[in-house]
């Protein structure tokens with residue numbers, strides 16, 4: 001079943017790329033494996049998946065230890081400052097940086113481990129009360145502040161779009177994040193590159209790709225419905 005679902009997602013990504021006149025290589029599929037046990041991830045690994053997304057630090061580090069070392073692990077969930085030290089040299093990319101306090105902690109912990117943390121700035125484009133992330137107009141001042149950090153590399157922007165019945169409803173959310181990335185590029189801020197746009201989940205990744213996503217985070221579409229009880 002995993003194999004078929006993975007193939008279906010791959011097909012849909014390819015079609016969305018074609019519709020948008022984009023190359024398939026421009027889009028990275030992140031297999032969001034949260035709540036799935038290690039054997040399921042091993043099966044996905046056997047099918048060629050090398051990019052996984054997790055949202056909880058403890059689950060992330062457990063799976064990191066259990067699975068092969070050629071996997072790129074993405075931390076996609078909200079990150080508490082006191083947990084940064086556990087993932088700083090393990091996450092290929094942290095998608096959820098949304099405060100100066102968190103950025104300062106990442107800077108400090110990365111310096112200790114002598115590494116440079118790659119991060120995305122999380123933007124609450126739709127301004128939902130329940131969601132983390134900066135407001136659109138807070139992003140440029142924030143990026144200017146953290147651009148001086150030597151152990152942080154800003155690589156792009158991330159958003160979690162609202163839950164909607166019709167994925168078309170999220171098109172403006174995705175196009176606004178894309179526009180924001182263009183505005184940032186035009187500022188030519190030192191040490192800042194915003195080429196990554198992490199947007200789109202199972203329900204709406206095709207629309208996100210049409211609007212410029214370079215990373216889509218797909219969980220349910222690959223692994224099936226999550227069981228939070230286990």
Ligand SMILES: *Cc1c(COP(=O)(O)O)cnc(C)c1O
Nearest residue numbers: 032055076201202217218219220
């Ligand atoms: C769980 C999660 C996803 C994947 O959600 P699906 O709807 O299952 O594809 C993507 N991004 C984030 C930040 C998540 O927490």
